[in-house]
Amino acid sequence: MQNIDEKQLREIVHRVVKDLDANAVSCNSTNHYGVFDSMDEAINASEKAQRTYMLCSMADREKYINALRETILDPANMEKMSRDAVAETGMGKYEYKLIKNRLAATKSPGPESLATEAFSGDGGLTLVEYCPFGVIGAITPATNPTETIICNSIGMLSGGNSVIFSPHPRAKKLSAWFVTILNQALVAAGAPDNLIATVREPSVETTNEMMSHPKVRMLVATGGPGIVKLVMSSGKKAIGAGAGNPPVVVDKTADIKKAAIDIVNGCAFDNNLPCIAEKEVVAVDSIADCLIQHMQENGAYLIKDATQIQALWDLVSNEKGGPAVNFVGKSATYILEKAGISIAASAQEPKVIIMETNADHPFVREEMMMPILPIVRARDVDTAIDLALEFENGNRHTAIMHSTDVDKLTKMAKLLQTTIFVKNAPSYAGIGVGGEGHATFTIAGPTGEGLTCAKSFCRMRRCVMSEALHIR
Numbered sequence: 091m092q093n094i095d096e097k098q099l100r101e102i103v104h105r106v107v108k109d110l111d112a113n114a115v116s117c118n119s120t121n122h123y124g125v126f127d128s129m130d131e132a133i134n135a136s137e138k139a140q141r142t143y144m145l146c147s148m149a150d151r152e153k154y155i156n157a158l159r160e161t162i163l164d165p166a167n168m169e170k171m172s173r174d175a176v177a178e179t180g181m182g183k184y185e186y187k188l189i190k191n192r193l194a195a196t197k198s199p200g201p202e203s204l205a206t207e208a209f210s211g212d213g214g215l216t217l218v219e220y221c222p223f224g225v226i227g228a229i230t231p232a233t234n235p236t237e238t239i240i241c242n243s244i245g246m247l248s249g250g251n252s253v254i255f256s257p258h259p260r261a262k263k264l265s266a267w268f269v270t271i272l273n274q275a276l277v278a279a280g281a282p283d284n285l286i287a288t289v290r291e292p293s294v295e296t297t298n299e300m301m302s303h304p305k306v307r308m309l310v311a312t313g314g315p316g317i318v319k320l321v322m323s324s325g326k327k328a329i330g331a332g333a334g335n336p337p338v339v340v341d342k343t344a345d346i347k348k349a350a351i352d353i354v355n356g357c358a359f360d361n362n363l364p365c366i367a368e369k370e371v372v373a374v375d376s377i378a379d380c381l382i383q384h385m386q387e388n389g390a391y392l393i394k395d396a397t398q399i400q401a402l403w404d405l406v407s408n409e410k411g412g413p414a415v416n417f418v419g420k421s422a423t424y425i426l427e428k429a430g431i432s433i434a435a436s437a438q439e440p441k442v443i444i445m446e447t448n449a450d451h452p453f454v455r456e457e458m459m460m461p462i463l464p465i466v467r468a469r470d471v472d473t474a475i476d477l478a479l480e481f482e483n484g485n486r487h488t489a490i491m492h493s494t495d496v497d498k499l500t501k502m503a504k505l506l507q508t509t510i511f512v513k514n515a516p517s518y519a520g521i522g523v524g525g526e527g528h529a530t531f532t533i534a535g536p537t538g539e540g541l542t543c544a545k546s547f548c549r550m551r552r553c554v555m556s557e558a559l560h561i562r
C-alpha cells in the first residue's frame with residue numbers, strides 16, 4: 091500500500107469532516123434554509139436568526155461571508171443559477187449571467203470594509219461603528235434575480251443584518267432554490283439558519299406585508315419607479331435603486347472606432363437588461379456617419395427604413411407606450427426574426443439593432459431593456475450634452491461619454507449628476523467590469539447611497555468611554 095504523508099492525511103480528515111457536516115445539514119429536519127410559506131413566518135425566523143448573529147464574532151462573520159462566496163462560485167451552482175435565470179424569466183443570456191453572478195460574488199465588499207472611526211483626547215475615547223439595522227426587507231428585480239440576491243446578501247450580512255427577499259414572481263423558483271443553498275452553506279459554516287429568507291410564493295401582497303411589518307427595520311428596493319416610490323413612502327429607512335435610461339454622447343474628439351465597439355458591447359450586455367446599459371446615443375453630426383459605420387462593422391444591424399422602424403416599435407412596445415414584456419431582454423436576432431427582418435446567412439450575428447431617430451422618438455425616451463439603440467444627431471457637443479440631460483430624464487442613474495475633451499467630459503458629468511458616469515468605456519466599466527471599484531446590482535440613485543455595499547446597510551452608532559482609554 092502507498093504511504094501517505096501528514097499533509098495528505100490532514101486533507102483526508104478535512105474532507106471526511108466536511109462531508110459529515112454536509113450530511114448533518116441535510117439531515118436536520120428542523121432547518122428551513124430560509125424558505126417559508128408565509129411572510130410572517132419568514133420575518134419571525136429572520137429576526138430570531140439576526141439576534142443570534144449579532145452576538146457572533148467578526149471572524150465568524152468573515153467566515154460566513156466566505157462560505158457564501160464559495161457556494162455561489164461553485165461551478166455547478168454558477169451554471170445552474172445562470173441557466174435557470176434565463177429559463178425562468180425568459181430574459182437575458184447565459185454567458186452574461188455567468189459574468190454578472192461571478193462579478194457580484196467576487197467584488198461585493200465584505201465586513202472588512204466597515205472601518206471604525208475613533209476620536210481620542212482628554213475627554214476619553216469615542217468609537218463610531220457601522221452597526222446592523224436588524225431585519226432588512228429586500229425587493230429584487232426579474233432582470234438581475236440572482237445577481238441582486240448575491241450583492242444584497244453579502245452586503246447586508248456583512249453589516250450584521252439578516253435579510254428577507256421579496257423576489258419578482260417571474261424568478262420565484264430560482265430565488266427559493268438560491269436562498270436554500272445559501273442557507274445550507276451558512277449553516278454548514280456554523281451560522282444560524284434563516285439569515286437569508288424568502289417566501290415560496292412571492293406576490294404584491296407578501297411584499298406589502300413585508301414592507302409594513304414592524305420587525306422589518308429597513309427596506310431596499312431594486313426595480314422600477316413604482317416599487318421605489320412605495321418603499322420611500324413606507325415610513326421606514328429605505329434605499330431605492332430605480333430605473334435608468336442611460337444616454338451615450340460621442341463627440342468629434344473621441345476614438346470613434348473604440349467608441350463604436352464599446353457602445354455595441356455595453357448595449358448588448360445581457361441583452362440590454364442592466365439598468366446601466368446604453369439606451370440611446372447622441373452623436374455629434376460630423377462623426378455620426380463614421381460612428382454608425384464602425385458600429386455596423388462591430389455587431390450592429392442598421393435599420394434605415396422609417397416604416398420598418400415604426401413596425402419594430404409597434405412590435406416591441408405595449409399599449410402604455412413602454413416595453414412589451416415578451417421582448418424585454420431578448421436578443422437582437424430574436425427581435426429581428428419576430429419583426430420579419432431577415433439577415434443574410436453569411437452575415438455576422440447582430441448584437442444590437444441601431445437606427446437614426448429624432449429626439450422625441452419613444453425608443454429614445456423609454457427605458458426598453460432590449461438591444462435596440464436609437465441614434466440622435468446633434469450639431470455640436472454642447473447640444474449633444476443638453477439632449478443627453480433631457481433623455482436621462484432626471485433619473486440621475488448612469489451616463490456615458492466618449493471624448494478626449496476634458497472640459498466637455500467634466501461639463502457632462504456635472505450637468506447630468508448621474509450616480510455613474512463612464513468615460514471612454516462600455517457602461518459596465520461603471521460596475522467593475524473593466525473598471526476600478528466594487529460591484530453591485532443595487533445602484534441607489536434616488537436615495538443617494540450610490541453603488542450600495544455593506545456600509546449602505548448599516549446604522550452609524552457612537553460608543554463613548556469618558557476620560558479613559560486614550561493613550562497619547
Ligand code: NAD
Nearest residue numbers: 230231232257258313314317331332333334365531532533
Ligand atoms: P419591477 O419594478 O417590475 O419589479 C421590481 C420588483 O418590485 C419585483 O420584485 C416586483 O415584484 C416588485 N414590485 C413592483 N411593483 C410592485 C408593487 N406595486 N407592489 C409590490 N411589489 C412590486 O422591475 P423589473 O422589471 O423586475 O426590473 C427592471 C426595472 O428595475 C428597470 O426599471 C430597471 O432599470 C430597474 N433596475 C434598477 C436597478 C438599480 O440598481 N438601480 C437594478 C436593476 C433593475
